[in-house]
């Protein structure tokens with residue numbers, strides 16, 4: 001996989017930019033290449049830059065854009081694999097069952113994935129950038145604890161102006177407080193039930 005790490009970004013269709021990314025590339029390499037093209041595009045996946053595309057996507061992949069754009073596999077549109085007979089197959093050739101299996105089922109059981117074709121999603125311009133520096137001190141003496149606490153309080157005061165007072169609309173929300181427990185019934189009922197609470201809680205970020 002080490003030699004399979006090319007990343008080709010296609011921006012010709014601006015409404016749905018796509019990328020063919022080979023399985024040996026890392027998430028960090030993918031994010032960097034996307035950033036080189038546009039600060040307003042992203043791929044929903046883990047924040048850890050060292051993970052490999054092959055293992056991360058084939059195991060589903062969740063990250064900070066989950067709430068808004070779903071898992072990594074929700075944004076996979078095609079793939080190329082080598083099957084046990086040595087054939088190289090794309091989505092059409094492999095069929096929907098195998099394509100489904102390599103998107104969340106742990107691809108190693110089914111084929112070797114050479115590359116995935118993914119859709120990029122749009123993200124807003126960053127509204128805040130901060131850089132925090134703190135000098136480390138090994139001396140622990142009288143008043144040091146209070147001094148450190150004051151540094152943290154000062155930081156909180158400084159940051160207050162930049163932090164949303166409505167974190168419920170944030171991209172990343174805790175899912176354990178998301179939509180409560182699901183009652184029995186079909187999925188449409190469950191969705192409509194969740195919507196009553198979900199739209200109040202997450203606003204436009206519910207769907």
Ligand SMILES: Cc1cc2nc3c(=O)[nH]c(=O)nc-3n(C[C@H](O)[C@H](O)[C@H](O)COP(=O)(O)OP(=O)(O)OC[C@H]3O[C@@H](n4cnc5c(N)ncnc54)[C@H](O)[C@@H]3O)c2cc1C
Pocket residue numbers: 001023024045046047048050051052053054055056058059060061062063106107108109111112113114
């Ligand atoms: C520090 C850290 C943070 C993490 N954070 C998150 C997170 O926030 N969200 C999340 O969803 N997951 C997270 N994970 C889990 C991570 O997504 C999985 O461990 C993933 O399987 C790693 O993939 P890899 O390619 O780097 O690892 P590998 O160990 O190389 O691969 C994992 C599995 O996938 C198979 N595989 C890899 N490439 C291919 C291929 N091309 N074709 C077929 N099979 C292949 C391997 O055979 C192996 O069974 C994290 C893991 C770590 C170590």
